[in-house]
Amino acid sequence: MLEVEIDGKKLTVPGGSTVMDAANSVGAYIPHFCYHKKLSIAANCRMCLVQVEKAPKPLPACATPVTDGMKVWTHSDSAVKAQAGVMEFLLINHPLDCPICDQGGECQLQDLAVGYGKSASRYEEEKRSVVNKNLGPLISTDMTRCIHCTRCVRFTEEVAGYQELGMPGRGEHSEIMSFIGKTVNSEISGNVIDLCPVGALTSKPFRFSARTWELSRRKSVSPHDGLGSNLTVQVKDHQVKRVLPLDNESINECWLSDRDRFSYEALNSPERVTKPMIKQGGVWQQVEWTVALEYVANGLKSIVADHGVDSIAAVATPQSTLEELFLLKKLANGLGVQNTESRLRQHDASFATAGVQWLGQSIVELAESDAVVVVGSTLRKEHPLIAQRLRQAVKHGMKVAAVNPHGDDMLLRLAGEVVTRPDQLVEGLLAVLKATVEIKGATCPAHIDTSHTEITDVARGVANILAAGERASIILGNLAVQDARAAEIHAVAAALAALTGATFGVLTAGANTAGAELIGFNAAGDVFATPKKAYVLLGAEPDFDTANPVKALAAVEQAEMVVVLSSFQSCAYDYADVILPVSPFSETSGTYINMEGRPQSFNGVVRPLGDTRPAWKVFRVLGNLLGLHGFDYGTSEEVRDEALAAGVEARLNNNAVAHVHVKARAAGNGLVRLAEVPLYQSDVLSRRAPSLHATVDAQVAETLRANAATLAALGVAAGDKVKVEQGGTAELVVALDARLLDQVVRISAGHPLTRDLDSAAALQVAKA
Amino acid sequence: MLSKESLAKIDRELTKYPAEQKRSALMSALRIAQLEHGWLSNDVVEAVADYLGLPPIAAMEVATFYGMFNRQPVGKFKLTVCTNLPCALSGGADAGKYLQQKLGIGYGETTADGKFTLQEGECMGACGYAPVMLFNNHTMCNHMTPEAIDKKLAELE
Amino acid sequence: MATFAKGVVFEGVDFDDPNSWRLEEYVKRGGYAGLRRIADEKLTQDQIIAEMKLSALRGRGGAGFPTGLKWSFMPRSFPGQKYLVCNTDEGEPGTFKDLDIIWNNPHALIEGMIIGGFTMGATVGYNYIHGEVFEAYERFEEAIEEARAAGFLGANILGCGFDFQLHAHHGYGAYICGEETALLESLEGKKGQPRFKPPFPASFGLYGKPTTINNTETYASVPYIVRNGGQKFLELGKPNNGGTKLFSISGHVNRPGNYEVPLGMPFAELLELAGGMRNGKKLKAVIPGGSSAPVLPADIMMNCTMDFDSIAKAGSMLGSGAVIVMDEDTCMVRALERLSYFYFEESCGQCTPCREGTGWLYRVIHRIEHGHGRPEDLDLLLSVGANIAGRTICALGDAAVMPVQGMLKHFRSEFEYHIENKRCLVDH
């Protein structure tokens, strides 16, 4: 520990602290632009110059290490003079266009400049102007305002993992830009907007839509992946205008994925449904809520009466709140219906665990592991900020390995990697298991047969990493959980964990995947396998949210009654009988439970649009209409408290219900499809955010990808059109993906272009 | 984009640095690429970046930072005259003016026939031999009096 | 070629012999004897550092930092790779001595680096060579090959059990890469942007490993010291300023060139060596240590001796030993305009005061030179300069300001004349 005095205040700080760290710890504000707690130190803006005893010149607080007995003055005359000098330099070439700048009102330069008085007047030469750059659909530029702090550059390199921005040129001619003709394509690119201390990089979707001081700020929780990023939602005139991160070191730190940040566009989409509707004689009619709900209540009652309780299924997505799921289940159960289900993308209905699947530890603990093996995940796309966490941890010594049906670049240094065919993930894991058994000199669990498994070098590599880790973790991603052999994958991964003492965890796919499990919502398995007479669909779009859209659509189409609770128009017009406009996350209070088992409650940030109602209230009314008991809630908090009454922690359990027998299967040699749900098709909101759909990620999702050998074997080249037959057909453009094995074709699932494909059927690809 | 010969030269440069520090060969690689193509178009910069496994923008930063890289097409002969003070005291600036007048172009310009590009240079570390002129980046010409300039230009005709 | 060859770096070099630079010739004139002495007498690292300290060799790159002391900073017990780097990026206007060294006597540098590598336990060295001297770079690569073939580079050199590899790295036109940490960044294949110090290269240098960086002339002086002992080197110069030093003399003299002379030689004598003033003109001013050093008027200069301490006392710096001589017809406004343009163009652009301030300085001086100066401009220049100096990441900021301060200190009236009369005080 070192002793230091800041502005007369004595304190002790750990060795290695900078003056900035020390000042921060006592709340002494030192002006700065380039310094950022999550980025490397550049010390280039020179705004943080402070006076240090015995130093002949002012020193930058951000880069100066504290020495024992150091005395620092952050606001002495000499410090302020140095800071004011820097401020003058920053302003001489700045356009000073605050009145038309989107950053106006939240600009560090503006705020600080005011404090140092207007001093640009001594510069009478011509000001520099810098051409704007096209960084893609999300980030808007006004480069003349740039102060060269390089935060954005360092972010892409250090946090996003691949340098997409740079500062070409020299001296005064240097400019921040992407490579000519390239956009910034990181899935977490939007963070540069927050990082930019001036108005050089601003949000393109938000551009000019409001002045920052007109916006009120409300807290919320991201409704997409299982991380549960904390949000600051900015609102004007009852509309969500912008979404920013709310710092939470233990969850999203100060970051957001682009999906977290820009999906809000969907909230204001013209596709919103705002009136209850009933289809009568094939014609949709807007009706009052009372009419609609009575229709629903009567309909459900008569289906139960006519066909029995098993003829109805209530289906929800894991983006539904805990309260909604709890009441929907209560309602269904009240009618005697047990079929409630939210694991819609799971191909393997046999896969179930004894408790709530979760990360097995906190997110922070995961990041503190010394070895992590990721199984079956397109991590950067499924869980962008988990990938970011691991990337940082790798710099501090964590070893990350992957067992995946693709070799996607995680933009971190992988210590080991097993790439398999999508139908051979189990075999990939078996090889690692067998190698681990060998390394540990242990015996393989009886329910797993590795006698036909060969240990490969890469498998041994992964096994070594696991075996050497003192705090190792094995985590299953969406591809693993949704795999047709998920139960086997789970069994082998769990055995590996048991053998090595690693923590075994699941990266929960949706914002409330864990919440649905907690309240036992998932009771039906494949609800579309045997079509029901009636479906209640909460937020679920059968054509996108399900493992097999063809089957799911067929099921709802044949049903006698389909009740759709949704915020959006969709093809439900074709198959539904009632459409009830319910609130998206921004218009209701609710709770999500994230992958670490943490419930996070939030309030609505805007009032429901039109006649939209929060779904939990709809269920409350329906419950009463149906004459069921226990639907007299005054607030959503009462619902939540009831849902969480038994606590969460005790229910977290990744163990399989029973041992699943695993045995290697011979690899097929035909074409096989890697069907992943693309980043911006994951849920109803991201599906409808136009700016996200203009990104490269969204464009890539529209293609059929394969490696060069596979393309050659198919007789096609990148850019060609192909016809895919798998149950139904799809026409896709071909792209090269060198990181796949031979015979693997990567075709998006949950995508409009591929909704006619049946992932279980035989696959054929031919040049169109 | 890059010839076999260029790639072989780049490979030789790579041997100078630790295997995981390929980026160290970037400057040489760009120099070699420029030798082949005359200037560094975006495509060439990207090809070099790809070959070394670097983000293209990282190569662009380097290609635009160092003054001897040509980011625009240049003439067959690029003449760079040092006009910095020590040289100027011994005729450096005058040599530059003489060249401008002889070639009929200003600094940073290329003759209409695409033969000559004239550039104003910074100190080349040869001030004692002023006026100095760098020919095509790699050959230093000392004592460039008007007569010496005439002679050199005649050689190049 | 007007190189006065009486000193340690060019000892015995025959400038008229086109092969004098080759290994064979170097060995004939006593080359690699220093290295052999280490092998034969089993000199220890500590012994060599002691000799270096005794020699009072001060860095020839500009800052004049005692080399022996610098060498002692390298962590001796560091377990991993350590690096040795030579700075042949000379781009400081007025300096052209290192070019002559790698052109005429490359093996002195190579031997010096091998000795440095042995002394500091660094097994890999790089010589970063200025972009514009490509032919010298190629020759240096050839010299490396000679040394390698002769077993002076490689594994187990002279049977000492010590390995050393040396490579040349070619710059491509950026003055800032002469700054040692910018040089390291450049060597890593990045823009040459200086690093904030601390950490210093001795703890975090090339690729983050402990690294020592010295100037070409510094290394080239090392074989002499090891061969003849530090005391002998020290005696060549004067206390605290050991040895002979190369002075690059440019400007209005009859015989510009490099002169290797004992430190402490009176300036008048050096001027004489360079053939005196061209065309019999009167001496007006001298920039005694490269363009970054403040200018000194003739009368002060004529009373100086050429060593670090004397020039510092006179209010300037010996720097790299680049002596820019200006006669009575030189317009100081125009001279400063050209220098300011240089710093403006060469600022790397990362830190605010230098990126924004060098352009401001240049533009104001440019305005004055072109008849648009204002009376308040001179104070503005000093004030802007004060906001740059001492507030930047590297010393380029200071280097850009010192010429301005020097000129305004000694020749302010000439600037005032320019502003008032919109023309030069001198005819030129």
Ligand SMILES: Cc1cc2nc3c(=O)[nH]c(=O)nc-3n(C[C@H](O)[C@H](O)[C@H](O)COP(=O)(O)O)c2cc1C
């Ligand atoms: C802007 C700037 C330019 C420099 N240029 C050179 C140079 O061209 N050659 C050189 O040897 N040192 C140069 N230096 C000094 C180096 O940073 C460093 O101090 C030197 O190489 C150390 O070697 P020495 O101790 O042997 O002098 C420069 C410093 C600055 C700030």
Ligand code: SF4
């Ligand atoms: S002082 Fe100038 S050259 Fe040095 S780091 Fe700052 S901007 Fe770059």
Ligand code: FES
């Ligand atoms: S915050 Fe310290 S220099 Fe920018």
